[in-house]
Amino acid sequence: MKYAIVIPDGCADEPQESLGGKTPLQAANVPNMDAIAKAGVVGRADNVPAHLPAGSDVANLSLLGYSPLEYFTGRAPLEAAAQGIQLGPDDWAIRCNLVTIQDQIMKSFTAGQISSDEAKALLETAQAELGGEGIEFHPGVSYRNLLVYRGQPGSAPFSMETRTTPPHDLSDKSVADSYPRGLGSGWLSEMMSRSVELFANHPVNVKRVSEGKPPATNVWLWGLGKQPALTPFADLYGKTGKMITAVDLLRGLAALIGWDRIEVPGATGYLDTDYAAKGQYAIDALDSTDVICVHVEATDEASHEGDIPEKIKALEAIDEKIVGPLHAALKKHGEYRIIVLPDHPTFCRTKTHSHGFVPLALCGSDVEADAFDTFDELNADASSLSFDEGWKMMPYFLGV
Structure with missing residues (x-):
């Protein structure tokens, strides 16, 4: 059959x-x-x-x-498996969208269907400036990317109750009340906030704006979780x-x-x-x-x-x-x-x-x-x- x-x-x-x-x-x-x-x-x-x-x-x-x-156990770990990213028992995968937010409105949860090459360039900059030991930005396909947090035994940087909001649920809506909440939310929000300044004059965005395309204003972090079995x-x-x-x-x-x-x-x-x-x-x-x-x-x-x-x-x-x-x-x-x-x-x-x-x-x-x-x-x-x-x-x- x-x-x-x-x-x-x-x-x-x-x-x-x-x-x-x-x-x-x-x-x-x-x-x-x-x-x-x-x-x-x-x-x-x-x-x-x-x-x-x-x-x-x-x-x-x-x-x-x-x-x-x-x-x-969360969305991002499933996508990590697709990229062959190995997660240890204390590691967390986090979905890392590239988005366009203007005046606190989610104008595009895909950053205008940004290309994979453009996304890779932005994520390389994020890794250089925001990453480091235990913090890994992984380019995926178009706006769909990942951030991996390598945890330490006995630490609990996040929990399954940490609240995040999928950006596609916010199309044309205010994001003001949709930032992360709960354990680890401060760190997630800080990474999102720091990416705004980092991307503002990035060559990728300068070129996109000159072509009449929406810029990737920042990363949006959500869907975090640990490796499922x-x-x-x-x-x-x-x-x-x-x-x-x-x-x-x-x-x-x-x-x-x-x-x-x-x-x-x-x-x-x-x-x-x-x-x-x-x-x-x-x-x-x-x-x-x-x-x-x-x-x-x-x-x-x-x-x-x-x-x-x-x-x-x-x-x-x-x-x-x-x-x-x-x-x-x-x-x-x-x-x-x-x-x-x-x-x-x-x-x-x-x-x-x-x-x-x-x-x-x-x-x-x-x-x-x-x-x-x-x-x-x-x-x-x-x-x-x-x-x-x-x-x-x-x-x-x-x-x-």
């Missing part, structure tokens, strides 16, 4: 007045996702427990079959897996659960990603794994920008260039199952992640069809197939 998982990140949404009361998923032309719904079952899953942050870290951990109540997927579920993604969070999760990671040329983690290449690489991987997982960030990015037309465009590209070809290839392999579901809702209205159920559509050679024939939030809400604890979806999907 071959298994395929397609994750259109954050695609679940609410009805839009501009779409005549439809959600972006309902308004999008997604015949291949609808074909899965018609041939199989529609349901819903809640991947984020109410007391945990509604982030992709918790949500994707849950989606992949791991209870965040047991395994979640995840049971290998093969030990939990008896299946091998491979991950296709352009996002370090998912790369890190894959590494920590023992999945191979497939790097696809042209996969950007943004709206300009190469959907067709992702689809083809997924098809090519079917011969060498039990489970292939394709994660696409574009729908989430469109939501964070509040761009409904781009969200629909991304959904249609995922449907045409990934879901359709992959489903057709699975049928040729013989027995199979395929599921499509986002990790969490991301509302275009609020431009941020939300708690709540997401729709899922699942079909396969051994799945009996239900009465639903379209993949959307409305049908998901009406279905009797519900995973109130989202991590219980995976054993259902795998039939184990």
